[in-house]
Amino acid sequence: MNPVQNPPLRPVVGVSSCLIGAPVRYNGGHSRYKFLTDELDRHVDWLPVCPEAEIGLGVPRPTLRLQDRPEPEADGPEAESGQAWSADRVISSKDGTDHTDDLAGVADRHLRELRRLDGYVLKNKSPSCGLYALPVFNDNGDRLRGTGRGAFAARLTALLPHLPVEEQGRLSDAVLREHFVERVFAHSRLRALLESEWRPRDLVEFHTRHKLQLMAHSPDGYRETGRIVARAGTDSPEEIASVYAEAFHRALAVKTSRGKHANVLQHVFGMISPMLDDTRRHDLLAGIEEYREGQAPLSLPVALLRHHCSAEDVAWASNQTYLRPYPDPLRLRHPVAV
Structure with a gap:
């Protein structure tokens, strides 16, 4: 498996x-x-x-x-x-x-x-x-x-x-709490991969699932980790594991912001927009804008995106860790945080 x-x-x-x-x-x-x-x-x-x-x-x-x-x-x-x-x-x-x-x-x-x-x-x-x-x-x-x-x-x-x-x-602090827990669960997922008998395609899949999460914290880190993954089939597994883990954790250690979150939300919206009717498209854009302006918690547009990605069977987006970075019962994206 x-x-x-x-x-x-x-x-x-x-x-x-x-x-x-x-x-x-x-x-x-x-x-x-x-x-x-x-x-x-x-x-x-x-x-x-x-x-x-x-x-x-x-x-x-x-x-x-x-x-x-x-x-x-x-x-x-x-x-x-x-x-x-x-x-x-x-x-x-x-x-x-x-x-x-x-x-x-x-x-x-x-x-x-x-x-x-x-x-x-x-x-x-x-x-x-x-x-x-x-x-x-x-x-x-x-x-x-x-x-x-x-x-x-x-x-x-x-x-x-x-x-x-x-x-x-x-x-x-709600922002610091959410950031810490997000990093903990991302660290655990990467540890699970690197402690297994992973192959280059497994790292590619892991990175693909974490693209939006990396982008929300550090666009530069997102690009750096992508370049490392591209070498997974040529460099030694030990070297790739070490440099990827360091770059991955360094990127997620960067604090995100309302603006970076909004950009990632817009990115996902662009992927599923052709599949939505005008009403659902308007509701989703309104939810993203309310979050951007500080009038709604991050959980609102994320819930809408999760719903529409599931309903339209957008597998790539549905599998993104950004949309579910830790167990839902923790409710860490509910506060209207700065």
Whole structure:
């Protein structure tokens, strides 16, 4: 059987353990996040990790903070040892113990499992897991800046730069939430293909199904991935898999926009327009325009296109992942988002 036609893998998503209810926070509590436990949980499998508990800090435990240190010299011992990936140290507020390398080492110990992930959700504001805008202090406890990143998060993103990674707080934003989940499921589909005994025609089929999705994020990325697929019958499978995966994930990491979505919707409309009568054609164009002007959610024109493509048996369009990038029950395209 063609591997692209097999049932898709369930995405595997790494997660800070406290976000799915584990009582491992510094105060003995958790930070259960309902979107993860009540909605996304039905569609993915979790790999929970608490770096602080894993290195034996205990529950409850003294709080940690990020402390500034000078950037390592280019020819210094830290640069030679590969420890130049983070300029901030994770320090215990109780006794000043430096836990940076131990926390980062959790990512290295789990690297084999992490390479099988399709995404990662990190606890925000955490000196180990925080991804953005953590406060950084000097050794006197004075705040210096607000641009820190947790030690585990820094090592994770350095080891796996193309893995979809987001932090809890940002997932409250409808646009960021939809983008993250879309990338997770696309990552899972590509992983399913590349872990199979795929042939060049399988990659061509995969790419064909993802053309509109790529176009909605990065027209340049869409063209780049197309050029890579064109070499699938001549270059080695290992080389093609590597460069295609990198280009694919880089393209989907680009944020889309209302304008780019509208252009893709118009592209699909152009394919099916000759098959529609004037009334249906007008309704579909009106739905696209309402979305473009911010008066309707993306789900409206997408639902119309899905309906008409199915009714008219437009197989190429119906099979596009753009029209169904993740399970419908997640309802991520319903908000009227900017």
